Amino acid sequence: xxxxxxxxxGVSRAFGGLMAVSNVNLIVKRGExxxxxxxxxxxxxxxxxxxxxxxxxxxxxLRFRGMVISGLAPYRIARLGVSRTFQVTKPxxxxxxxxxxxxxxxxxxxxxxxEAVHAAEEVLDFxxxxxxxxxxxxxxxxxxxxxxxxxxxxxxxxxLLLLDEVMAGLNLREVxxxxxLVAKVNARGTTVLMIEHVMRAxxxxxxxxxxxxxxxxxxxxxxxxxxxxxxxxxxYLGERFARERKPAGA
Amino acid sequence: MLVxxxxxxxxxxxxxxxxxxxxxxxxxxxFAHGGMIMLGAYVTFWLFHLYGVDPFLSLPVSMVMMxxxxxxxxxxxxxxxxxxxxxVFSVLLLTFALEMFLSNAAALAWTADFRSVxxxxxxxxxxxxxxxxxxxxxAVLVTAIVLILGLWLYLTGTKTGQAILATGLDxxxxxxxxxxxxxxxxxxxxxxxxxxxxxxxxxxxxxxVNPYFGGAYTFRAALxxxxxxxxxxxxxxxxxxxxxxxxxxxxxxxxxAYRLFVSFVLLVVILIVxxxxxxxxxxxxxxxxx
Amino acid sequence: MSGRITRNExxxxxxxxxxxxxxxxxxxxxxxxxVTKVLLFxxxxxxxxxxxxxxxxxxFGQVAFFGLGAYVTAVEMVRxxxxxxxxxxxxxxxxxxxxxLVGLPVLRLRGHYFAVATLGIAEATKQVVANLAIAGGGxxxxxxxxxxxxxxxxxxxYYSMGLVLAAMLVTFRLAIRxxxxxxWRGIHANEEAAQVLGINTTFYKVVAWAISAxxxxxxxxxxxxxxxxxxxxSMFSANVTVEMVVVALLGGSGTLLGPLLGSAVFEVxxxxxxxxxxxxxxxxxxxxxxxxxxFLPGGLITYVGRGGRQVRxxxx
Numbered sequence: 013x014x015x016x017x018x019x020x021x022g023v024s025r026a027f028g029g030l031m032a033v034s035n036v037n038l039i040v041k042r043g044e045x046x047x048x049x050x051x052x053x054x055x056x057x058x059x060x061x062x063x064x065x066x067x068x069x070x071x072x073x074l075r076f077r078g079m080v081i082s083g084l085a086p087y088r089i090a091r092l093g094v095s096r097t098f099q100v101t102k103p104x105x106x107x108x109x110x111x112x113x114x115x116x117x118x119x120x121x122x123x124x125x126x127e128a129v130h131a132a133e134e135v136l137d138f139x140x141x142x143x144x145x146x147x148x149x150x151x152x153x154x155x156x157x158x159x160x161x162x163x164x165x166x167x168x169x170x171x172l173l174l175l176d177e178v179m180a181g182l183n184l185r186e187v188x189x190x191x192x193l194v195a196k197v198n199a200r201g202t203t204v205l206m207i208e209h210v211m212r213a214x215x216x217x218x219x220x221x222x223x224x225x226x227x228x229x230x231x232x233x234x235x236x237x238x239x240x241x242x243x244x245x246x247x248y249l250g251e252r253f254a255r256e257r258k259p260a261g262a
Numbered sequence: 263m264l265v266x267x268x269x270x271x272x273x274x275x276x277x278x279x280x281x282x283x284x285x286x287x288x289x290x291x292x293f294a295h296g297g298m299i300m301l302g303a304y305v306t307f308w309l310f311h312l313y314g315v316d317p318f319l320s321l322p323v324s325m326v327m328m329x330x331x332x333x334x335x336x337x338x339x340x341x342x343x344x345x346x347x348x349x350v351f352s353v354l355l356l357t358f359a360l361e362m363f364l365s366n367a368a369a370l371a372w373t374a375d376f377r378s379v380x381x382x383x384x385x386x387x388x389x390x391x392x393x394x395x396x397x398x399x400x401a402v403l404v405t406a407i408v409l410i411l412g413l414w415l416y417l418t419g420t421k422t423g424q425a426i427l428a429t430g431l432d433x434x435x436x437x438x439x440x441x442x443x444x445x446x447x448x449x450x451x452x453x454x455x456x457x458x459x460x461x462x463x464x465x466x467x468x469x470x471v472n473p474y475f476g477g478a479y480t481f482r483a484a485l486x487x488x489x490x491x492x493x494x495x496x497x498x499x500x501x502x503x504x505x506x507x508x509x510x511x512x513x514x515x516x517x518x519a520y521r522l523f524v525s526f527v528l529l530v531v532i533l534i535v536x537x538x539x540x541x542x543x544x545x546x547x548x549x550x551x552x
Numbered sequence: 553m554s555g556r557i558t559r560n561e562x563x564x565x566x567x568x569x570x571x572x573x574x575x576x577x578x579x580x581x582x583x584x585x586x587v588t589k590v591l592l593f594x595x596x597x598x599x600x601x602x603x604x605x606x607x608x609x610x611x612f613g614q615v616a617f618f619g620l621g622a623y624v625t626a627v628e629m630v631r632x633x634x635x636x637x638x639x640x641x642x643x644x645x646x647x648x649x650x651x652x653l654v655g656l657p658v659l660r661l662r663g664h665y666f667a668v669a670t671l672g673i674a675e676a677t678k679q680v681v682a683n684l685a686i687a688g689g690g691x692x693x694x695x696x697x698x699x700x701x702x703x704x705x706x707x708x709x710y711y712s713m714g715l716v717l718a719a720m721l722v723t724f725r726l727a728i729r730x731x732x733x734x735x736w737r738g739i740h741a742n743e744e745a746a747q748v749l750g751i752n753t754t755f756y757k758v759v760a761w762a763i764s765a766x767x768x769x770x771x772x773x774x775x776x777x778x779x780x781x782x783x784x785x786s787m788f789s790a791n792v793t794v795e796m797v798v799v800a801l802l803g804g805s806g807t808l809l810g811p812l813l814g815s816a817v818f819e820v821x822x823x824x825x826x827x828x829x830x831x832x833x834x835x836x837x838x839x840x841x842x843x844x845x846x847f848l849p850g851g852l853i854t855y856v857g858r859g860g861r862q863v864r865x866x867x868x
Binding site: 285289291339342343346350351352354355356358359360362363366367370477478481484485488521523525526527529530533 | 604610612654657658660661663664665667668669671672673675676679680790791794797801832834835837838839841842845846849
Binding site for chain 3: 085086091115119
């Protein structure tokens with residue numbers, strides 16, 4: 013029986029009158045690779061913000077490794093073992109690729125500077141970015157920037173990795189690469205929770221999928237079951253329906 | 263004391279409304295706001311001193327002059343800087359430099375002496391309830407309120423005004439609706455300058471002015487704007503009254519010299535407790551993330 | 553990559569130190585004073601640079617610590633007859649404590665809001681000091697005369713400033729290439745991203761702020777003693793703020809040696825050209841400021857060697 017790594021207990025987050033996230037109960041066990049999907053505006057990124065501490069829940073509690081993390085400063089949560097990427101990538105401009113990743117390795121625990129540098133270089137090797145380590149981030153291509161985001165997060169040696177649409181904007185080949193990468197990371201023991209719109213990736217590597225709509229969890233189970241779930245289809249049906257509908261007479 | 267606070271409040275609201283508008287809509291803090299106030303004050307002073315023009319009548323003149331001045335400043339200095347990634351920083355410094363330039367140029371041209379405008383009816387007071395209020399103070403307050411109301415009507419009533427509000431809410435969406443955002447930014451800045459000029463003209467009636475007196479007002483304007491919520495007109499009025507009251511109370515209860523200190527404490531408190539202001543919806547006020 | 557000072561840097565540093573240390577032999581009193589001023593503004597600009605250039609928090613309130621350093625030192629020496637060095641130490645302690653107290657709330661703000669709040673710090677401090685009778689109120693206060701001859705006095709202040717600058721540059725150099733430096737640059741590049749990487753941004757910001765206040769108040773105290781008479785308008789003047797910012801930007805913000813370069817160029821130019829036209833000085837300063845922002849955003853150091861080219865690329 014695997015440990016409950018991340019627990020969301022009746023978590024809600026309101027913005028003004030709007031409930032971005034509403035009474036979410038979610039448990040992620042250690043070692044899982046969970047996909048988080050849902051139409052735009054469903055509250056997925058808000059959920060990641062709540063977990064990583066950038067926002068506080070209006071109600072409810074979040075627990076990580078048994079400890080209450082709701083209300084903690086982001087840096088504390090990071091040091092407990094949670095790391096994340098951002099949908100809109102945030103590479104540190106003015107620094108090299110290596111320095112970017114170094115930041116991930118340098119602050120999560122106190123260790124000698126040189127050791128952090130080694131750790132950063134290892135992560136770059138793992139992500140096949142080693143040859144670019146001395147380059148300024150401004151010169152990277154989009155897929156490389158995405159890899160860098162992941163590298164920064166991995167350099168922290170997290171127990172839980174939160175990925176926010178890490179495949180957005182990538183072509184088929186690049187998506188395959190990232191899929192393999194995420195699977196490899198999970199295989200090495202890191203629990204992964206990933207937000208994605210690219211269904212191929214979700215279906216391909218996730219063993220469990222959670223569906224969010226209007227801030228509420230409407231489905232939670234194996235990918236195949238989710239794909240056939242009536243509520244899920246309806247949640248997306250609106251968009252598919254609109255796409256399939258042609259102007260009358262066309 | 264209550265009346266004084268209110269009078270001061272109304273005036274501070276006018277001082278602030280130009281800055282708040284520009285800041286809320288275009289995300290520019292015009293550190294030269296004080297300088298523009300000063301210029302407006304001097305326009306009024308010179309018209310009064312050289313041609314005997316009643317200060318209230320010189321108001322339109324200073325407003326028009328400062329409108330075009332603001333337009334010129336925006337087109338020449340700010341325009342190129344706004345394209346940069348770190349424009350917030352650059353504009354801050356640039357307007358700071360402009361403020362320095364204006365006050366020192368004024369000192370050079372007109373000396374650093376204090377100037378006042380004393381109208382013939384300055385001494386008369388009118389009774390309002392139990393208190394005697396100088397006619398001049400009352401006239402200033404009324405004018406200030408009229409101007410602020412006028413701005414509000416303009417923003418909500420005219421096409422350009424509504425375009426300004428739309429741009430402030432979402433510049434991208436405004437662009438897609440066909441609004442020339444660049445032009446709107448320039449016009450907004452010009453209006454802010456005109457209002458600064460008006461505030462300066464009115465200030466000239468109430469206090470003595472010199473080339474350096476604007477700086478404290480820039481700070482107060484920012485405080486009032488933040489307090490009430492950037493870009494919000496009712497907020498500016500409310501903010502003005504709060505600051506006016508607070509300063510008056512501070513000067514009466516502690517010492518006149520500590521007014522600015524009181525304002526500063528107020529600013530820090532507000533920025534921590536409620537940065538979006540009492541009434542404002544944060545246009546650019548993403549305080550937790552950037 | 554780590555913080556240890558390289559051999560080249562050591563040699564360069566020693567060369568500069570040697571030149572500066574021996575300079576008073578060759579220069580006359582007037583020029584020693586000019587270079588002292590260069591060193592003063594190099595420190596002020598570097599301290600400002602730490603907050604603005606490295607952390608991305610441009611403060612317009614540093615002059616509050618400058619003035620406090622001078623004023624507290626003065627009050628101790630004049631009213632309580634405390635010797636200079638001890639006064640200075642106490643003044644710095646007080647200034648840093650004040651800075652941290654004021655900084656904790658203010659550093660939670662970003663961009664514009666932070667700038668406005670720091671402006672308020674300067675203005676409010678000025679107003680309070682100007683109204684304290686113990687500090688001489690609006691009339692100002694005079695330091696007791698230094699116990700040395702004029703020639704020795706000039707040199708004493710010259711070397712004091714030099715020592716402070718050296719200490720500061722060494723401190724910065726060590727900090728920048730180790731944890732604090734990376735934290736600061738992370739904060740500057742993207743504070744939110746820095747937070748989720750485990751960086752305690754509040755802590756590092758306060759550290760930078762305290763260091764900045766430390767050196768600013770230190771030179772403030774020395775400067776006050778040097779000129780002998782201080783009053784609120786000059787010690788808390790916005791002109792000081794502008795000058796330190798101009799110098800930092802002119803040399804190149806976000807770099808270690810930029811402020812020194814900027815100070816050297818600016819102060820010498822200032823003395824030679826504008827001291828003769830006193831009343832236009834501030835005006836020209838303002839114009840120069842504007843020109844620098846418009847046309848020289850990376851500062852002069854971008855035209856100096858390889859490091860310069862990197863900075864230029866980063867800025868554009």
